[in-house]
Amino acid sequence: AEMVRAQHGTTLRCKTWEAEAALRMLENNLDPAVSLVYDELIVYGGAGRAARNWKEYQTIVRTLKNLEPDETMLVQSGKAVGVLRTWAHAPRVLIANSNLVPAWSTQEYFDELDRLGLMMYGQMTAGSWIYIATQGILQGTYETFAAVADKHFAGTLAGTVTVTAGLGGMSGAQPLAVTMNDGVCLVIEPIDERVKQKVREGYLDEQARDLPHALALCEQYKAARIGWSIGLTGNAATVLPELLAQGYKVDIVTDQTSAHDLLDYLPEGDIDAVLQLRKDDPVEFRRQALQSIMKHCQAIIDMQTAGAVALDYGNNLRGQAEKGGLKVRDEHGQFLYPGFVPGYIRPLFCEGKGPFRWAALSGDPADILRIDRALLETFPDNKMLARWIEKAQAKVPFIGLPARVCWLGYGEREKFGLVINDLVARGEVSAPIVIGRDHLDCGSVASPNRESEGMLDGSDAVADWPLLNALANCASGADWVSLHNGGGVGIGNSTHSGMVIVATGTPEKAERLRRVLTTDPGMGVFRHADAGYELARQVAEERGVKIPGWE
């Protein structure tokens, strides 16, 4: 059978552009160039799926094709379970993935229901059809490393070495994000083919033969203050302790292995044997994975002690290591090394900023370049943004439907959404544009080990916010809305919501864009203002965000 790939061009198979957009984005998530394990419908992030199985995928496709302009399809963990008559102005698709009643919301219980065919792990954007390949995380990673550079290295990573691990869907963005900040990056990845793939894709500059070769390259580019990334086939739990044993000086250490699920983190040992073990004896595999995670995490702590800047990159490595018995907190209960959000991203969240994105349904890269131009014209004074677009155009390959990610905040998103709608209306781009974001956004996620770690008022675990976010986007006029459990940090450890709206160029759509793209970042301002962040309160006051009790 032919492999799935998003249809390009302006021919509709569905009755509305909105349903067609959902269909193309679903296809795009599965496109073998985009997805991690095509046969299993796995898009990224461990086992994040776009549909429950191929049969249910076909049913979703058929349902979307038949969906009337005033109908809404319901998706329960990757399966279309109902069609409702709603309204033309209502969402075409409503999605809930991987959600369990809290007391049953464990990885083990989920795995059991998954095996029974009753559930699916949706990760964040996989199950909600707004994954746009590694670029999706690239700007976030770029912004994080830029913040690290600002805070610790006088604004540039030139002359520094970053050590990290993982070259999968999201983690593969790391080397490019570091080199965009002019630093040297050493990435460890056990699956040799993944290292080679990232070189081919242009995300990674070079593969090292072995550790001595890797270190020689690091030293060479560090001395020359040239941005360069080196991939090393190996296991982080093995290589990091070796670096420590050799006394090798690391400036920044992090990792983005898929540690959130013990079945996805690869334990030390011969890679073929390890992959075979996962099939034959998952229980033993998990035990070994946890052992390796503890070793890996301890090495990060030791590098920090030796002077490196250490940060957790949102994969729950610390949380897993802690479950295994490792001491990962200080005497005040704070993690020994911070997560990237409280460390570097939260101030952006207070302004309603986050990984906003758009994709060209035409399939034509020219549409994205046209929008890039409009972006620079719309925000002429934003230097950071101009630098990002310049580097992205030069270094970021388009994979699947051409797309652009760009962190915009409260006010900016609405403004730019209308600009895009206008480009569609005027025919300056050749088809409607899908506008969405990651679930990792300012007001859409509760995840105490990641996005909501260490909130000022202690409200890290309050999950009312992402639920309100989904309801508010639904009420404001989004085209598809989703609610997920466990993205990024594993089943039970997060609650989060996604939203997508399609700029079709109509005046009616402009009104919906106006509301949705205000509501959505507005939730971030509400959430952080309520938690007591001064910056969020300022933003609310300056930009007229309505907070009850403030009158």
Next chain:
Amino acid sequence: AEMVRAQHGTTLRCKTWEAEAALRMLENNLDPAVSLVYDELIVYGGAGRAARNWKEYQTIVRTLKNLEPDETMLVQSGKAVGVLRTWAHAPRVLIANSNLVPAWSTQEYFDELDRLGLMMYGQMTAGSWIYIATQGILQGTYETFAAVADKHFAGTLAGTVTVTAGLGGMSGAQPLAVTMNDGVCLVIEPIDERVKQKVREGYLDEQARDLPHALALCEQYKAARIGWSIGLTGNAATVLPELLAQGYKVDIVTDQTSAHDLLDYLPEGDIDAVLQLRKDDPVEFRRQALQSIMKHCQAIIDMQTAGAVALDYGNNLRGQAEKGGLKVRDEHGQFLYPGFVPGYIRPLFCEGKGPFRWAALSGDPADILRIDRALLETFPDNKMLARWIEKAQAKVPFIGLPARVCWLGYGEREKFGLVINDLVARGEVSAPIVIGRDHLDCGSVASPNRESEGMLDGSDAVADWPLLNALANCASGADWVSLHNGGGVGIGNSTHSGMVIVATGTPEKAERLRRVLTTDPGMGVFRHADAGYELARQVAEERGVKIPGWE
């Protein structure tokens, strides 16, 4: 200060009837005649609150009064946290109460955040402003006992004795539900004033002086086959074992004490000392409560062994006893005595039936009686319904805003919603009518120890459904929508959603009623059809419910 009570009549304080309706229903929940502990804003079901505290109540009231016809207020655990510009056709209020990221969703962690002022327990209808006093549960309880009568006692409870416990908000419906089925009911309740109150309200026929008096009354009315209810001041954990010790023959045994929260179940002992202990030493109180629960639960099991029909009435008594170490399951992992849902209610859920209800914003009982008449005219062949309305008119006092609860199913709800809207339009009732339901409904709740216990396919704990329910109601045009955690069975043990729509009599509202009142029970048909219930599949086919993959 004056106590809160719902405003009556047709004068609006808000800019729309929809916002006014939310305000009146909030006021109605708190009305001292309706609520359990006025000062603490506790409405029912343990500590189910309508707003986080009195200050936040005032902010909600002010916000509703100022709310524009195209604005939406966001409520996070009983606090108004934001106002968004949405649409006239969108919900006026979106509510998320008591939700925690699953791994943190324990009673202890919640209590801590509650103490910090960051959260509130919303129970089901308390925090979502559609509680209508004890009548709300009455028909459900009546239907359950009718089903018990059908299954075990040839269609009537005449000549049987039911023993139960609890005379609070919901539990207070039990004696009347039994006597409406012509049975004798003995209810045990430790707080003497609650027994007296239920006699005053007409829910309970008589208070017994002591146990011998109570049993004499039971025997007298049982022999005469007359429906009669007897309240006994005492503790179930003490009285039930006494009944067993005396060899007293009980026909049906259940209980509806608020066992879902260990701080609400009252342990054995002198009642004043027990209430003092709760203030002084909550840890010790909880320990003693658990001991009493285990004793209470064991007594129910022993009565079952002695021949009684035993059922759990949705308060998680079995779950708590199990946590304490009691054996409450057989060798197949099934509970020794069933919950009322799998035992008696699930077939109704398969037809989209559940505790549908309406309340008269005018405050005028004549409006409800007019609607009663329309109900009997609309469904002339439904005997069960006619019997319910006759008994309800005779025996159910109106408390707070006059209201009626009536279990209607898929198709019936839409039909009757339009009838009500028409009555409003024609001025046959004097003000708009609020239409809603309990969260305990066919498609709105995942609660493995209660509503979704023992699902055919093992999907008891899947929480995607209530989330989809909330999103779908939001998309269909409800006026307020809510998502809660922990209702009925305690924090972490359930996920559920509420919806309300106001029949204002406009043609536009008729269209929204048409959709919402189809969508909402439709979720119950989807959910049970997906789980494999033949009856739900039949209903779907006969009534044209669109299920993908069936074409």
